[in-house]
Amino acid sequence: MRLNIKVSATDGQARRGQVTTARGSFQTPVFMPVATRGAIRGLSTHELASLSAKGGTRAEILLANTYHLMLRPTADVVEQLGGLHDFTGWGDRHMLTDSGGFQVFSLQPKTDDEGATFRSTYDGAKVKLTPELAVRIQERLGADIQMVLDVCAGLPASTTVLREALERTVDWAARAKAAHRRIEDQSLFGIVQGGDNLELRRESAQRTVEIDFDGYAVGGLSVGETREQMMESLEAAIEHLPSDQPRYLMGVGDPLSIIEAVARGVDMFDCVLPTRLARHGTLLTSEGRLNIKRAEYARVTDPVDPDCNCATCVNYPRGLLRHLTTQGELTAQILCTIHNLTWILSFVEDIRSAIESGTLETLRAATVQTWQQMSPERKGEGFPQ
Numbered sequence: 001m002r003l004n005i006k007v008s009a010t011d012g013q014a015r016r017g018q019v020t021t022a023r024g025s026f027q028t029p030v031f032m033p034v035a036t037r038g039a040i041r042g043l044s045t046h047e048l049a050s051l052s053a054k055g056g057t058r059a060e061i062l063l064a065n066t067y068h069l070m071l072r073p074t075a076d077v078v079e080q081l082g083g084l085h086d087f088t089g090w091g092d093r094h095m096l097t098d099s100g101g102f103q104v105f106s107l108q109p110k111t112d113d114e115g116a117t118f119r120s121t122y123d124g125a126k127v128k129l130t131p132e133l134a135v136r137i138q139e140r141l142g143a144d145i146q147m148v149l150d151v152c153a154g155l156p157a158s159t160t161v162l163r164e165a166l167e168r169t170v171d172w173a174a175r176a177k178a179a180h181r182r183i184e185d186q187s188l189f190g191i192v193q194g195g196d197n198l199e200l201r202r203e204s205a206q207r208t209v210e211i212d213f214d215g216y217a218v219g220g221l222s223v224g225e226t227r228e229q230m231m232e233s234l235e236a237a238i239e240h241l242p243s244d245q246p247r248y249l250m251g252v253g254d255p256l257s258i259i260e261a262v263a264r265g266v267d268m269f270d271c272v273l274p275t276r277l278a279r280h281g282t283l284l285t286s287e288g289r290l291n292i293k294r295a296e297y298a299r300v301t302d303p304v305d306p307d308c309n310c311a312t313c314v315n316y317p318r319g320l321l322r323h324l325t326t327q328g329e330l331t332a333q334i335l336c337t338i339h340n341l342t343w344i345l346s347f348v349e350d351i352r353s354a355i356e357s358g359t360l361e362t363l364r365a366a367t368v369q370t371w372q373q374m375s376p377e378r379k380g381e382g383f384p385q
């Protein structure tokens with residue numbers, strides 16, 4: 001289904017909107033938490049659904065990884081159990097699946113025109129993923145939005161490598177579009193590649209738009225480049241994307257990159273960052289990163305972030321979180337995950353309000369002040385060792 005975005009307010013290039021799908025609608029800009037194997041680590045989907053920012057913003061769309069689900073428990077099992085919405089308990093809320101491309105290309109697969117052959121990280125079995133198969137698998141997983149199989153080159157990369165990735169991505173995108181048949185209730189997004197080469201980014205965007213997708217993602221970023229290079233590449237791509245369809249920056253989720261990308265017209269984000277940091281005791285706060293393991297918090301009665309209304313901040317002192325985290329208690333990971341996801345929801349809520357009131361520049365300047373020390377995080381979590 002062709003998605004449209006109804007923009008209710010703009011501030012510069014930033015837009016506040018609502019995306020309508022076959023299932024319903026979700027508000028943008030939006031952050032999608034990552035349920036790698038069908039669950040957020042340490043948090044059930046019903047708990048995730050209950051998280052709420054001060055102004056009532058909740059998680060409306062969840063991302064699951066095709067790579068993991070196709071291998072375990074397999075798309076067949078997920079389909080038999082009613083598709084991802086029923087299988088994960090996420091119910092009637094929105095869900096997006098990636099194509100598996102990012103994980104597969106992290107494994108340095110054998111790639112030819114037909115597809116990518118790799119060894120499963122679960123049992124070493126040889127698996128071949130083609131653009132058609134990626135569509136078919138995601139059809140059975142049943143998310144509302146599926147992504148085309150793309151070729152993602154790590155950075156830095158030569159122009160030859162980036163050109164080859166672009167050509168193959170465009171070719172595979174056209175094949176994915178031709179294979180996409182569940183069009184009444186599933187949307188298919190194209191992915192712009194091109195690395196940090198601005199000419200290639202423009203060309204990739206133009207050629208992907210020519211194929212005509214329901215929405216557009218910018219991929220192959222946060223793979224080793226600086227934030228400045230990331231933003232230049234993003235601008236080059238966005239210039240050529242249609243304004244009436246959603247734009248999604250894949251795998252980017254640190255606060256500064258989010259607000260910088262929103263300021264350039266991005267609507268959707270996903271990243272493992274908030275949940276991964278939480279599991280290591282690193283908390284996102286209005287004053288920046290906080291490492292809860294530090295000895296100085298042992299006797300502190302204050303919450304993690306006095307401005308946060310999550311269950312962790314309302315109920316527990318820093319001293320308890322520090323104790324549980326340093327002792328490796330599972331509950332520490334759960335409490336930190338609740339906080340970090342609620343914090344990101346609140347941050348996105350603040351961005352939406354700022355766009356509506358025309359004050360995004362003020363929030364952007366404050367965000368730069370707080371977060372400029374934090375570099376963009378690399379993606380690729382989730383490989384079992």
Ligand SMILES: [Zn+2]
Nearest residue numbers: 308310313339
């Ligand atoms: Zn909190």
